[in-house]
Amino acid sequence: MTNNDAPTTPSNDRDRPVLQVIVGSTRPGRIGRSFAEWIERAATDHGDFTVEMVDLADVALPFLDEPNHPRLAQYTHQHTRDWSATISRADAFVLVTPEYNHSYNAVLKNAIDFLHNEWKHKAVCFLSYGGVSAGTRAMQALEPVVLSVGMAPVAPAVTVPFAAQFLDDDGVVQPNEIMTASAKTMLDDLAAQTAALAPRRAAS
Incomplete structure (x- = not known):
């Protein structure tokens, strides 16, 4: 394939975080x-983002097995280097989390702990789901963790109580008006936070 034949990304997509x-x-x-x-x-x-799905089931990280502190970025395993490359290309995140025993799950904590600098100066928001608590205790437990690695959480979130009721027979979410409105408010704030942090990401 010549350079002229290489696939290109539309300029408006390249400009989006x-x-x-x-x-x-x-x-x-x-x-x-x-x-x-x-x-x-x-x-x-x-419309303000180029959106990627990152499924931790597909990433399949082992429990943290790097000998050096993640802050040093001296990775010894290919799975860590791959995970670093994935997170490095992002500008913002939505963390979709269940609630397990008043907190979030170990797989998500492990994925965060593998890295450090790759998370810095990036906006983050939460979609939590569960039973009567709507996963809010998981979200509350996550907030100090994301702050500790330099992410910047926004206040609006989407919290889904008794989450299974919003799935149709094919497992597709059928949101109510509250969920739809909450998602828009959250994404509006996330876009603003992402734009505000752009100079810091560029500097680092």
Whole structure:
């Protein structure tokens, strides 16, 4: 293939920040992927981002096995280098998280802990789901963690109570008006935060 034949990305897509929707649950029978696909569609329709899906079930990281502190970026394993490359190309994140025993799950914590600098100066928001608490305790537990690695959380979030009721027979999310409105407000704030942090990302 010559250079003239190489596929190109439309200029308007190149100019948009990259938003990664990270699916936190990896358990069999999970519904998190369905909610991630819904917020991915909402973010694409929103128009301010180039949107990517990052499913931790596909990433399949082992438990943290690097001998050096992530801040040093002296990675010894290819899976860490690959994970670093994935997160490095993002400008913002939606973390889609279930609630396990009043907190979030170990797979998501492990994925965050593998890296450090790659998360810095990037906006983040949350879609949590669960039973009566709507996953809010998982989101609250995540906030100090993302702050500790330099992410900048926005206040609006999408919280889904009794989440299974919003899935149709094909496992596709059928949002109510509150979910739709919450997603727009969250993505508006995420876009503003992402733009505000752009100079810091460029400097680092």
